Amino acid sequence: MQDNLVIVESPAKAKTIEKFLGKDYKVMSSYGHIRDLKKKEISIDPDTLEPFYEIPEEKKKVVSELRTAAKKAGKVWLASDEDREGEAISWHLCEVLGLDEEKTNRIVFHEITKSAILEAIETPRHIDMNLVNAQQARRVLDRLVGFRLSPVLWRKVKPALSAGRVQSVAVRLIVEREREIQAFQSESFYRVSAVFTLPQTQGASEVKAELPVRFRSHEEAIAFLERCKDATFTVEAVTKKPLHRTPAPPFTTSTLQQEASRKLGFTVSQTMMVAQHLYENGHITYMRTDSVNLSKLCIADSKEEIFKLYGEKYSKPRNYKTHAKGAQEAHEAIRPTYMSNTEIEGNSQERRLYDLIWKRTAASQMADALIEKTTVNIRIGFAEAPISDTLANKSNQGEAADYFVATGEVITFDGFLKAYHESTDDENEMEDVTHILPVMKEGDRLERSAITATERFTTGPIRYTEASLVHKMEELGIGRPSTYAPTISTIQQREYVQKGDKKGVERTFTIDTLKGNKITTATKKDVVGKEKGKLLPSDVGIVVNDFLLEYFPDIMDYGFTANVEKQFDRIAEGKAKWTAMIKSFYKDFEPVVERTMNIRAEHKAGERELGLHPTTGKPVSVKIGRYGPIVQIGSADDKDKPQFAQMPAGKSMETITLEEALELFKLPRTVGEFEGSPVVIGTGRFGPYVQHNKKYVSLPKTDDPLSVTLDRAIELIKEKREQEEKRHLQQFDEDPKMEVMSGRYGPYICYDGKNYRMPKAMHAKAGQLTFEECMQVVTAADSKKK
DNA sequence: CAGTGAGCGAGCTTCCGCTTGACTT
Numbered sequence: 001m002q003d004n005l006v007i008v009e010s011p012a013k014a015k016t017i018e019k020f021l022g023k024d025y026k027v028m029s030s031y032g033h034i035r036d037l038k039k040k041e042i043s044i045d046p047d048t049l050e051p052f053y054e055i056p057e058e059k060k061k062v063v064s065e066l067r068t069a070a071k072k073a074g075k076v077w078l079a080s081d082e083d084r085e086g087e088a089i090s091w092h093l094c095e096v097l098g099l100d101e102e103k104t105n106r107i108v109f110h111e112i113t114k115s116a117i118l119e120a121i122e123t124p125r126h127i128d129m130n131l132v133n134a135q136q137a138r139r140v141l142d143r144l145v146g147f148r149l150s151p152v153l154w155r156k157v158k159p160a161l162s163a164g165r166v167q168s169v170a171v172r173l174i175v176e177r178e179r180e181i182q183a184f185q186s187e188s189f190y191r192v193s194a195v196f197t198l199p200q201t202q203g204a205s206e207v208k209a210e211l212p213v214r215f216r217s218h219e220e221a222i223a224f225l226e227r228c229k230d231a232t233f234t235v236e237a238v239t240k241k242p243l244h245r246t247p248a249p250p251f252t253t254s255t256l257q258q259e260a261s262r263k264l265g266f267t268v269s270q271t272m273m274v275a276q277h278l279y280e281n282g283h284i285t286y287m288r289t290d291s292v293n294l295s296k297l298c299i300a301d302s303k304e305e306i307f308k309l310y311g312e313k314y315s316k317p318r319n320y321k322t323h324a325k326g327a328q329e330a331h332e333a334i335r336p337t338y339m340s341n342t343e344i345e346g347n348s349q350e351r352r353l354y355d356l357i358w359k360r361t362a363a364s365q366m367a368d369a370l371i372e373k374t375t376v377n378i379r380i381g382f383a384e385a386p387i388s389d390t391l392a393n394k395s396n397q398g399e400a401a402d403y404f405v406a407t408g409e410v411i412t413f414d415g416f417l418k419a420y421h422e423s424t425d426d427e428n429e430m431e432d433v434t435h436i437l438p439v440m441k442e443g444d445r446l447e448r449s450a451i452t453a454t455e456r457f458t459t460g461p462i463r464y465t466e467a468s469l470v471h472k473m474e475e476l477g478i479g480r481p482s483t484y485a486p487t488i489s490t491i492q493q494r495e496y497v498q499k500g501d502k503k504g505v506e507r508t509f510t511i512d513t514l515k516g517n518k519i520t521t522a523t524k525k526d527v528v529g530k531e532k533g534k535l536l537p538s539d540v541g542i543v544v545n546d547f548l549l550e551y552f553p554d555i556m557d558y559g560f561t562a563n564v565e566k567q568f569d570r571i572a573e574g575k576a577k578w579t580a581m582i583k584s585f586y587k588d589f590e591p592v593v594e595r596t597m598n599i600r601a602e603h604k605a606g607e608r609e610l611g612l613h614p615t616t617g618k619p620v621s622v623k624i625g626r627y628g629p630i631v632q633i634g635s636a637d638d639k640d641k642p643q644f645a646q647m648p649a650g651k652s653m654e655t656i657t658l659e660e661a662l663e664l665f666k667l668p669r670t671v672g673e674f675e676g677s678p679v680v681i682g683t684g685r686f687g688p689y690v691q692h693n694k695k696y697v698s699l700p701k702t703d704d705p706l707s708v709t710l711d712r713a714i715e716l717i718k719e720k721r722e723q724e725e726k727r728h729l730q731q732f733d734e735d736p737k738m739e740v741m742s743g744r745y746g747p748y749i750c751y752d753g754k755n756y757r758m759p760k761a762m763h764a765k766a767g768q769l770t771f772e773e774c775m776q777v778v779t780a781a782d783s784k785k786k
Numbered sequence: 787c788a789g790t791g792a793g794c795g796a797g798c799t800t801c802c803g804c805t806t807g808a809c810t811t
Contacts, residue, residue, distance in 0.1 A: 009805060032805025040800095058807095085804050139802075146801020153800085160799040167801085276806085288804090482803055490801095626791050636792050644791060668789095684789025696789070743811090755811080 002026040005073035007066065007093060009080050012280050013112060017079075020114040021121075028069055030080065034059050035092040037139065042147045044140055049582050051140050055096065063096060070097045075105065077124070081330035082108035084572065088135035091127050101126065111295040111332055112285070134571040137578040141165070141564060141585060145555060148593045149548070155597060157544055157605045158624050162494055165561060166479045166487055168548055171496045172556055173472055174464055175537045175545045184460030186528070188509070189214045190221035190453045194404050196233060196378070196446035198438055205438040207446060209378055209404035218510065221453035224401060225514040228451055232381035235444040236403065239375045244368040247416035249292040249320040250333035250361050253481035254474040256287070259360070261467035262423040264352055268466045269485040274353045275334070282337055283344050284357055288481040289331035290474075292320040294361070298332075301339040302365040309342075310418055316367040325477030326565050335361040363420035370413040374437055378404040378446060408437030425468050448514075455509035463502065463534035478561045495628075496541030504530030539629040539653040543606030551596045554588075611658040620661055622653045629653050631661045646683065663706070672710035679713045681705050692717050734771040738778075742766075751778045 004025045008014050011029040018027040035053045037043035043052045055063055070076050076099055078090035090106055093099070105124035109116040142165055149163035192211035215221045251259070256275065260266040266274070275287035294302075299317050306315040322329055336358050344354050380402050411417070464472065470484045479487055491497050504527035511522045537545070549556050557563075564585075570576040607623040610631075618634040625644070629652075634642035645664035647653065668682035668691075680691040681699070688705035690697045690713045697720040699705055703712065729747060730740035739750045747766035749756040756777050762769065 011806075030805080031807095033803070036803095037801090081804085089804065135803090142802045144801085148800095150800035154798095162800045164801045280806090480803060482805080487802085630791075632792095642792065646789090646791095682789070687789095689789065691789085748811095757811090 002072075003074040004077060005069050005075070006077040006079050009086065009089060010286070012282075013286070016112055016282070017117060020117050026069060026073070028066060029062075030066065030089060030093060031059070031062055033085070033089055033092065034063055034066075035096060037143055042143060044143060049140065049579065049586060051136060051143075053092070066093070067097055070099060074103070076103055077121070078104060078106045078127070079108065079120070082110070083328035083330040084131055084135040084138065084568070086330060087128055087131040088139075091129070091132040094127060110293070110330075111297070113295060113297055116295075128572075130574040131572050133578040134568040137571055137581055138564075138568055140582050144582075144586060144589065148590070149552065149555070152551075152593060152596050153544060153547070156599075157547060158540065158626065158628075161540070161544060162490070163544070163548060165555065165564075166473075166483065167491050167494075167496075168545070168556060169476070169478055169558065169560070170469060170473060170487055171491050171537070171541050172545050172549070172558075173469065174491075174497050174535050175542050177461060177463060178537050178542075180461050181463065186457045186460065187216075188455050188457050189216055190218065191456050192221065192224065192401075192451065192453045194233075194451040195449040196404075196406075197449050198440065198444065199447050206449070207376070207378075207406050207437060207440070208435070209376070209406035211401055212403070212405050213401050215401075215453070218455070218512075221512060222519065225451060225453060225512055225519050227382055228380065228448070228514055229517055230383035231448075233404070233446040233448060234379045234381060235440050235442055235446065236377040236379040237375075238440055238442060241373045241375070242412075243371040243373050245371065245415075245417075246368050247318075247363040247366055247420070248360065248422045250294055250335055250364045251357060252290050252292060252322075252324070252333060253288050253484060254290070254324075254470050256334055256357070257470050257484065258425075258467040259356060259423060260353060261465060262425070263356060264349075266349075266353070268470060268488050270349075271353065272485045274349045277346070277350055278344075278354055278357075281344075281346070283341070283346075283350075283354055284337060285333070285335050286331045287334055289329075289334060290322065290324050290327040290481050291329040291331055292322050292333045293329065294319070294333055294335060294364070298335055298339065298361070299365060302362060305339045305342075306362060306366060310366070314366050314415065314418065317365055320364065324474055325562060328480075333361075359420040363416040366416035366419060367413070369411060369415035369417045372410045372412050374408040374410070376406040376408075376437065376440055378406060380404065406437060408435055410436055425462070425465075451514040453512045455511070457507060457509070457528055459529070463531055463536065465534055466499070469535060476558050476561065477565060478558075491541075494540075495538050496544060497535045497537050499533055500536050502529070502531040502534060502536070504528050539606070539647065540624055542652075542654065543624055547605040551592065606653060608653060610656070610661050613662070620658055622647070622656060622661070624653075631656070631664055633665065648683065649687065666706055669706075671708065671713055674710070674714050674717065679710060679717075681708055681713065690716050695720070729767050730769060732771045732774070738771060738774055740766055740769055740774065749774050749777055751775075756781050 002024060006017065006021065006025055006027045007030055008017060008027065009030055009032055011031065014027040014029040018025065021027065035055050037051055038054055039056065044050070045052070076097070078093055080086035080089040094104060106127050107120040107124050109120040146162065146164045150161065153161040153163055191214055194209045194211075196207040196209065198205040198207065215224065248255070257268045257271050260271040261268070272287065275284065278284045279287050299319070303315050303317050320333070334357060336354070339358070339361065342358060344351060346354070382402070466488050469488065473479045473484065492499065506525055507528050508523050508525050511524060513520050513522070554560060567576065567581050571578045571581060604623050607621060609619055609621045611620055612618065613620055613633055616633075618638065621632050622629060623632065627646075629647035631645045631647060632642050634640055636642060643665060645667075647656070648664065651660060667688075668680050670678050670680050672679055674692060677693050682689055682691055683705055688699040688703075690699060690708075692713075695717075697716045699708065699716070727741050727743070728739055729742050732738045737752045741748055741750050746763055747758060749758055751774070758766070758777050762773070
């Protein structure tokens with residue numbers, strides 16, 4: 001008889017635990033929170049600020065199952081996670097299941113091992129109401145911010161927008177990064193490198209060296225090369241320094257997302273989906289965590305595995321401490337459940353992600369890598385004194401340019417590098433591959449082979465990727481492991497930011513080479529600042545950001561979350577009352593909401609006047625319209641209706657010029673007639689199009705809507721007709737509304753404008769179906785719907 | 787799929803954190 005009911009948050013966890021606990025225990029899952037504020041209303045009393053909770057529709061089934069089980073059980077154990085949210089889940093369960101304190105036990109465990117769970121069962125406690133209240137404060141604050149701020153945006157910017165403690169700050173990061181990039185002025189400088197040979201030794205013995213200082217101008221660089229013509233190069237000092245590198249800690253949600261993005265090219269949500277699979281199949285521990293902690297079991301397992309695979313000297317058991325801001329550490333780090341499984345069954349994505357997790361975990365338990373770094377200073381013996389003080393002998397940093405430096409790195413013991421190598425976001429400068437220097441000693445004379453001065457450009461900040469944004473958010477303590485991926489999706493769904501590519505700028509640069517006694521100058525071309533798959537702010541994102549920043553600077557502050565977290569902590573410790581905290585926040589916040597809401601709308605957020613129309617004298621302006629950014633000629637109070645044009649792709653409200661704006665009104669234009677009806681070129685929501693006889697054909701990107709000819713337009717119309725033709729497999733005399741079509745997912749039936757899926761068995765016969773057969777599918781589907 | 791928008795104004799949109807499904811158009 002199962003006298004005990006244990007409730008955990010995750011069903012996969014429930015399954016594992018049930019095995020450990022044996023017959024007397026039934027383990028069920030709550031599937032996260034079971035109760036929340038109402039979905040469509042603010043659900044907070046405006047006077048008392050008391051929250052009103054309800055069980056959402058999709059949770060009713062789970063709750064009723066839990067209720068039945070709880071009634072039958074002699075004892076209920078609440079084993080949700082040991083953090084703010086977990087404690088609240090247990091409290092809500094108590095309330096909803098009508099559990100009494102006598103029968104209820106709150107237990108927690110940090111790792112899912114038999115001993116940890118049995119130990120937890122031995123030491124039950126009661127629900128910590130302080131922790132629950134900290135969660136209520138968190139929940140109510142987020143609801144107030146989200147549901148009071150969003151409507152302000154609907155009125156002042158555009159309907160259906162949203163604002164929130166986390167998402168608005170995430171957008172701010174992206175907008176500000178973009179502005180930094182725009183403001184960045186690239187400067188050129190000259191880097192000098194040299195190749196020497198060692199005449200004393202036999203065979204090939206090249207030495208590559210760099211000048212430790214850089215020149216700001218071409219003249220300086222040339223002057224330096226000139227002086228090198230008759231110079232001597234002598235080894236001045238050889239120093240050897242041992243370095244050691246330590247492995248990165250095991251994965252958390254955020255670091256897993258970053259590495260999977262860099263190494264496997266996964267998006268943030270893709271990583272989470274694949275990880276979820278691995279978790280459900282028992283391959284890895286829980287994937288939403290901020291902890292770098294590993295269980296004793298895993299550390300012991302890793303040690304054994306590393307002994308076996310690499311040998312004893314590669315093993316170094318370590319324990320990591322979490323430093324992330326606001327970390328709650330309810331779980332372990334993300335790691336393989338069994339280190340002895342070096343690989344698993346699954347699809348290629350699963351296998352690759354697992355491999356990454358295995359290697360990272362193993363490396364974290366391995367020895368440091370030892371590196372010997374050799375630095376050789378090569379003194380330049382100039383034949384004559386410098387021509388002038390400012391040129392030739394000094395670099396822009398004011399340091400003497402009178403020696404080269406050659407460095408060599410040799411890995412003397414690879415340690416953890418044998419398993420895993422962490423990537424970085426810095427794509428520009430690839431670290432030189434480890435190179436070995438020939439043996440040199442003080443006083444050795446080197447022969448100059450070539451010295452080159454290469455023009456380089458300082459690079460500005462780089463745009464965020466999904467993963468690097470997560471990294472930044474974690475650093476600021478904004479968002480939680482369970483919300484990183486959804487937040488990234490939200491800000492893209494709201495069209496505040498888009499993922500896209502940025503074309504680089506082509507730059508010409510010079511390379512001056514001194515070889516023999518001649519200096520040759522060459523120019524080359526290079527593309528600078530090219531980026532792929534980066535987060536770019538949209539006009540709406542920029543306008544919303546600037547608007548919120550102006551009226552709600554406190555909430556947009558990067559420290560806002562960290563600040564409220566401190567207050568939540570005080571509530572959790574019982575040192576502050578949650579209602580008092582919320583009241584004090586609301587007292588300052590609500591009046592600003594009211595005031596902002598009632599500002600007269602003579603100037604919409606983000607509106608900007610570009611100038612006056614050259615012939616009519618009407619004002620030309622840009623603003624956010626009902627469907628996004630638009631250009632407008634004239635104003636609403638004018639007796640003529642204003643004219644509108646959609647902002648074209650690639651142009652933005654901040655930078656569009658009057659001339660560019662006026663171009664847009666040259667569309668729609670009629671290019672001629674075809675089959676008795678006009679052919680019109682226009683541009684709409686989905687880009688430029690050709691319109692003819694109520695039908696639309698999108699204009700390919702290669703065609704310019706302003707110069708497309710009638711002939712080209714007709715060609716496109718005919719192409720489209722041909723394609724349409726191919727899509728229609730069958731039509732029927734019985735009823736012209738019935739058609740068999742060929743689509744992306746195979747043949748389907750279209751009746752009266754609605755699409756119907758046909759059974760797989762009919763696919764082969766598509767093309768020779770009878771009207772009756774088709775009608776059957778339609779009526780069957782229609783009756784099923786009802 | 788849809789190529790709009792300036793007002794007679796319906797009714798709707800929205801947060802962050804816990805957790806998994808049921809869907810293929």
